[in-house]
Amino acid sequence: MSPSEDAADRKLVQGLNEGDEAALATLYDEYGERLYDYALSMAGDEKTAAGIVHDTFIDACRRAPRMRDHLHLSSWLYGAARRRCIRRGRPRHLYFDRDAEFSDAPFLEHAESLESTGAADTSGWPPSAELHGLLRAALAALDPVDQEAVLLAFRHDLRPARLGAALGMSGRRAAVRVRRGGAEMEAALAAEVARAVRACAASTESAAVPEEPVEEGRPAAVAVLAARPPAPVPDEPDADDVPEEAEPPVRRGPLSAGLWQTFHRRGAAAEEAADPSADEHAAGCPDCRARRRVRAAPLLRRAPAPVLPAALRHRVMHTATDPELAGYRADIAARGGALTPEGLPSQPDVPSPFTRRWLFTGGGMVGALVAAVVAALAMGPGIGGGTLAWPPFHNQPSIKHEGGHGGKGKERGDHRGGAPGSSGAPSGTPGGASGAPLQPETDEKSPSPPATSAPPTPSPSGPQAPARPGVLVVNPGTVEMYGTKTAQVSLSARNGPVTWTAMTSNGELVLSQMQGGVAKGGTASVTVTLRTAIIGLPGQGTLTFTDSEGAVHRVTVKWGASLL
Numbered sequence: 001m002s003p004s005e006d007a008a009d010r011k012l013v014q015g016l017n018e019g020d021e022a023a024l025a026t027l028y029d030e031y032g033e034r035l036y037d038y039a040l041s042m043a044g045d046e047k048t049a050a051g052i053v054h055d056t057f058i059d060a061c062r063r064a065p066r067m068r069d070h071l072h073l074s075s076w077l078y079g080a081a082r083r084r085c086i087r088r089g090r091p092r093h094l095y096f097d098r099d100a101e102f103s104d105a106p107f108l109e110h111a112e113s114l115e116s117t118g119a120a121d122t123s124g125w126p127p128s129a130e131l132h133g134l135l136r137a138a139l140a141a142l143d144p145v146d147q148e149a150v151l152l153a154f155r156h157d158l159r160p161a162r163l164g165a166a167l168g169m170s171g172r173r174a175a176v177r178v179r180r181g182g183a184e185m186e187a188a189l190a191a192e193v194a195r196a197v198r199a200c201a202a203s204t205e206s207a208a209v210p211e212e213p214v215e216e217g218r219p220a221a222v223a224v225l226a227a228r229p230p231a232p233v234p235d236e237p238d239a240d241d242v243p244e245e246a247e248p249p250v251r252r253g254p255l256s257a258g259l260w261q262t263f264h265r266r267g268a269a270a271e272e273a274a275d276p277s278a279d280e281h282a283a284g285c286p287d288c289r290a291r292r293r294v295r296a297a298p299l300l301r302r303a304p305a306p307v308l309p310a311a312l313r314h315r316v317m318h319t320a321t322d323p324e325l326a327g328y329r330a331d332i333a334a335r336g337g338a339l340t341p342e343g344l345p346s347q348p349d350v351p352s353p354f355t356r357r358w359l360f361t362g363g364g365m366v367g368a369l370v371a372a373v374v375a376a377l378a379m380g381p382g383i384g385g386g387t388l389a390w391p392p393f394h395n396q397p398s399i400k401h402e403g404g405h406g407g408k409g410k411e412r413g414d415h416r417g418g419a420p421g422s423s424g425a426p427s428g429t430p431g432g433a434s435g436a437p438l439q440p441e442t443d444e445k446s447p448s449p450p451a452t453s454a455p456p457t458p459s460p461s462g463p464q465a466p467a468r469p470g471v472l473v474v475n476p477g478t479v480e481m482y483g484t485k486t487a488q489v490s491l492s493a494r495n496g497p498v499t500w501t502a503m504t505s506n507g508e509l510v511l512s513q514m515q516g517g518v519a520k521g522g523t524a525s526v527t528v529t530l531r532t533a534i535i536g537l538p539g540q541g542t543l544t545f546t547d548s549e550g551a552v553h554r555v556t557v558k559w560g561a562s563l564l
Contacts, residue, residue, distance in 0.1 A: 009073040017065035024320055025313075028057055031074070033308045034156055035081050037107065040306050041151060042085040044095035050312050056080045057316045058329055059336040067343030075165035078152065079345040082166060083337055086348050090144050094151060096135065100304030101128045107305050108157045126290045128304075134192055135303060138296050141188035145349075146181040153178040154297045165342070168350035185296035194278065197288045201281035372535050376561035470496025470520055472547035474555060479543075481559040485530040489543065489555055493518040498547050505542040508532065509557055528557060536562035 012030070015023020035056060039049035056077060064076050102125075125131065139147055149167065152158045153174075158166060164174035282288035319325055338346050470493045479487045491500065499517040504510070512527035528543065530536070536559070543555040 013065055013067075013073055016061055021317070021321055024057070024061060025317065027060070028313055028316055031077050032057075032313065033305075034108075035077060036308050036312075037305055038078065038151070038156060039081050039085060041094045041096065042082070042091060042148075043088065044091060046306070046309075048088065049306075050309055052081055052084045053312065054316055054319070055084060055332050055335070058319055058332045061320050062329065062333045063336065063339065063343075066339060069342070072162060072165050072342075072344065074158065075162045076344055078156070078158070078166040079168070079347065080336055082148070083345050083347055084335075090349075092144060093136065094139055094147050096132070096303050097306065098132050100306075102131050102299075102304060103302045106298070106301035107155050107303070108301075124290050124293060126287065126294070130196075130291070131294070131299065134189060134291075134294055135299050137192040138185045138189040138299065141184050142181050146177055146184070149174065149177040150181040150185060150297075150300065154182070154300045155303070165344055168340075168344075168347035182297060185300075189294065189296045189299070193291045193294065196291055197278045197282050197285075200285060200288055201278055204281065204285070369535070373561075373563060376535065376537055469548050470494055470498045471549075472498045472500055472518070472545065472551065472553060474545050474553040476555070478556045478558070479528060481528075481530055481557065483560070485532070485559075485562070487528045487557070489526045489528060490523060491516075491518055491526060491545070492523040493520055496520050500545055500547050502526065502543060502545050505544075508539065509541045509543065511543070530559050530562075532562055534563070 008030070012023055012027050016027070032053065035053045036049055039052040040046060043049045043052065059080055060077060064073065067073075067076055126134075139150075142150065145167075149163065152163050152166065153160075160175035160178065161171040163178070164171040167174060278288075282292060319329065336345060337348070340346050473492045473494055475490045475492070479489065481487050491498075497517065497520050499515070501515040502511055503514070508531050510529045510531055512529070516524060518524050538558075538560045540559075541557045543557060545553040545555070547553070
């Protein structure tokens with residue numbers, strides 16, 4: 001099988017978009033065997049693999065033309081088949097028929113020549129029964145995703161860009177996976193071949209003639225000396241004087257024990273990588289020479305290919321063209337899952353770009369919120385001299401209240417009092433232009449005079465003088481709001497009734513009432529509320545109370561950091 005050309009893929013997508021039956025037949029002939037081989041490797045069951053291939057082609061007739069780049073037709077088909085395979089359960093190992101024979105030609109013919117690299121020369125390879133074991137050992141070193149990557153890259157000839165589109169990742173990440181997976185496969189295959197060579201050498205030696213007795217004074221094997229450090233006695237006696245049962249002491253001289261251990265580790269690693277005895281055996285053993293010629297990528301390309309069921313083509317064409325099966329086709333496409341913004345099938349093991357974007361944005365917002373809370377708590381309640389207010393143009397609030405004689409209220413920003421009757425007193429407040437204080441309203445009403453026709457008798461002393469206003473008392477002088485957003489300020493009148501007005505220094509402090517009156521000896525309570533946003537920084541403000549005589553009473557309000 002030869003890989004499809006880009007122009008052919010574009011024509012196939014155009015034919016699917018136009019509903020051409022010939023385009024679907026050509027698409028099946030081009031990709032049917034490939035998808036069946038991939039689905040069978042992933043699912044491990046022939047009936048399940050045939051159903052996956054059937055649903056993939058039916059889904060492609062309806063939704064493949066939606067992809068942006070029509071050159072990614074192979075990526076769309078492999079991605080749709082992969083999604084259906086993953087939804088049924090990810091396999092731990094790829095499936096290949098152990099009773100089938102390896103092929104001399106790769107599953108897909110490559111455009112470039114392989115004879116220059118020697119990878120195409122499979123003459124003298126071991127039999128298929130042994131090749132199955134080598135292939136399984138090479139793939140067992142990879143995780144399932146890397147197994148899929150090397151399968152699609154080496155066997156199905158998907159380049160990194162198209163491979164990444166099929167797996168739901170970028171082309172660069174797909175290339176890294178293929179390069180890493182190929183190196184791990186080669187290392188695992190080399191280790192398995194070395195193990196098989198050593199086993200073959202051991203079996204050959206055991207079947208050979210018994211060894212001749214070792215001459216006295218001659219070392220039995222060099223490997224024994226490399227396994228543990230030599231330890232002759234300090235006086236350097238002859239070898240015959242050392243008893244065989246006693247364990248020789250560790251040598252302490254120019255070569256210490258740590259250096260001997262280092263040499264031993266290096267010797268063991270070198271022996272595992274290249275065993276001289278194994279090399280000598282492989283030079284004269286044709287089976288071992290055949291094992292050492294096997295490479296991982298050509299082995300995967302020449303793995304047994306399954307036979308595509310003959311009835312599957314008729315089943316696909318019938319389902320795609322029968323008008324009575326329109327609902328069935330829609331159900332198959334719905335089971336295919338959502339598409340990515342590029343029009344490719346979304347993979348269940350890869351988060352969508354929108355999910356990654358929202359996770360990144362949400363993580364940034366949570367990090368900023370935590371940083372702000374930590375900074376506010378670290379600064380403490382005494383953040384500085386001035387009070388922070390936001391927005392910055394709400395630093396001079398205006399107060400709107402009604403006049404004392406029932407007139408319309410006026411909006412004034414200056415509440416500083418002066419002497420009674422002076423021009424500095426605000427309009428509508430006691431002690432203004434009239435010069436006479438107002439009597440506060442109380443719940444007690446003076447009784448109305450009896451209805452009589454006789455006029456009232458005038459007082460011999462003349463007009464009665466108005467009552468003298470009292471003194472406003474404000475408690476407490478400082479209010480601290482740590483852990484709460486409300487507080488109470490008590491107002492009382494001494495030596496007479498009092499009327500008062502109030503204002504705040506910034507917009508974060510809100511009073512329950514901005515003016516009122518207190519009878520002689522009575523009290524009143526004003527609620528102060530702290531208004532903050534999601535995160536409240538510590539600060540300080542001032543409440544200003546002015547009585548009818550113009551006396552100013554200030555209350556300092558302090559608050560700490562708050563959340564919500």
